[in-house]
Amino acid sequence: MKLSILVYGSPNGSQAAATAYRFTKAALEKGHEIYRVFFYGDGVYAASALNTPPQDEQDLSSLWRELGEQHNLDMVVCIAAALKRGVLDPGEAKRFEKSAHNLSAGFTLSGLGQMMDASQQSDRMITFGY
Amino acid sequence: MSTTAKNILAVMRTGPYGNQTAKEALDAVLTAAAFELPLSLLFMDDGVFQLLPQQDTQGIGAKDLSATLPVLPMYDVERFYVEQSSLESRGINSAELILPVEVLDSEQVKVLFAESASILSF
Amino acid sequence: MILHTVNKSPHTSNCLQSCLRTLSDQDALLLIEDGVYAADNHYANQTEALGEEITLYVLKADVDARGLQNRLSSRFQVIDDAAFVDLCVQYPKTQSWY
Numbered sequence: 001m002k003l004s005i006l007v008y009g010s011p012n013g014s015q016a017a018a019t020a021y022r023f024t025k026a027a028l029e030k031g032h033e034i035y036r037v038f039f040y041g042d043g044v045y046a047a048s049a050l051n052t053p054p055q056d057e058q059d060l061s062s063l064w065r066e067l068g069e070q071h072n073l074d075m076v077v078c079i080a081a082a083l084k085r086g087v088l089d090p091g092e093a094k095r096f097e098k099s100a101h102n103l104s105a106g107f108t109l110s111g112l113g114q115m116m117d118a119s120q121q122s123d124r125m126i127t128f129g130y
Numbered sequence: 131m132s133t134t135a136k137n138i139l140a141v142m143r144t145g146p147y148g149n150q151t152a153k154e155a156l157d158a159v160l161t162a163a164a165f166e167l168p169l170s171l172l173f174m175d176d177g178v179f180q181l182l183p184q185q186d187t188q189g190i191g192a193k194d195l196s197a198t199l200p201v202l203p204m205y206d207v208e209r210f211y212v213e214q215s216s217l218e219s220r221g222i223n224s225a226e227l228i229l230p231v232e233v234l235d236s237e238q239v240k241v242l243f244a245e246s247a248s249i250l251s252f
Numbered sequence: 253m254i255l256h257t258v259n260k261s262p263h264t265s266n267c268l269q270s271c272l273r274t275l276s277d278q279d280a281l282l283l284i285e286d287g288v289y290a291a292d293n294h295y296a297n298q299t300e301a302l303g304e305e306i307t308l309y310v311l312k313a314d315v316d317a318r319g320l321q322n323r324l325s326s327r328f329q330v331i332d333d334a335a336f337v338d339l340c341v342q343y344p345k346t347q348s349w350y
Contacts, residue, residue, distance in 0.1 A: 113165065120136055141347065
């Protein structure tokens with residue numbers, strides 16, 4: 001079955017980001033197709049490549065990146081939510097004349113249309129709120 | 131897209147300014163409207179506070195959501211529902227709200243949930 | 253047929269109460285994260301009073317993490333992450349209370 005996952009919680013602000021990751025991993029292990037993982041609100045913080053938790057703590061940014069690479073996941077970060085929280089890709093950094101960019105590999109910035117598309121194209125959609 | 135589209139229920143449960151949720155939920159709703167997706171909005175819990183009149187956000191430096199919500203009917207979003215018990219427990223009269231809402235009791239809210247094809251939980 | 257998830261403690265949030273008002277027969281309730289505190293047998297009177305046609309679940313990893321293994325109401329089925337995915341497939345829609 002085709003599932004989409006909406007993630008609204010940041011890795012540090014709530015448990016939601018970790019639960020969403022576990023759910024996605026379990027769904028893939030069961031052979032389901034993940035149509036899209038959409039990061040919105042504070043969920044976008046998971047896409048920062050600069051997150052550097054201590055070694056004995058879970059590094060969700062890396063975990064998502066690795067899961068995304070393994071399964072070629074469409075991991076979309078809402079561009080408006082990301083920009084205002086300082087998560088930028090090279091193109092946006094240039095456009096807004098910022099000195100650095102930090103969008104982690106495997107994530108894509110795009111618009112809320114991708115959330116609506118997921119709502120229409122997926123068999124199931126589940127939200128992990130903060 | 132709209133002819134075969136799944137109808138969406140957006141559940142708005144947070145007050146307008148304590149965090150970004152109401153603002154970002156409204157952005158999502160406006161996007162759904164721009165895509166001409168069939169859309170209903172249910173305001174419950176503190177979400178009903180989004181609909182109070184006389185919001186003046188100058189003092190807190192936030193964008194006034196009550197100025198944006200009334201544009202939704204111009205995008206053909208016309209199904210606005212509020213949960214009766216959320217209104218009652220907050221002492222709000224539906225006639226004073228900034229959108230023309232239909233008040234639903236809990237049985238009607240259950241039907242609304244059951245009839246939607248896709249839920250956006252905010 | 254809706255799967256409702258609640259991720260907040262009933263002691264600090266109205267999520268569970270709002271969920272219970274909108275829960276229909278044939279729906280299911282899954283407690284996750286801090287929501288699992290509502291399955292504690294010292295608190296679960298309200299959920300235990302729900303009709304048998306509403307199935308109640310609690311997520312194992314969150315129960316274990318919080319040391320609630322021996323405090324759970326028997327009305328709740330303890331499920332793992334894979335079974336959470338199964339519920340999401342079994343129920344066409346999910347409403348997340350957070």
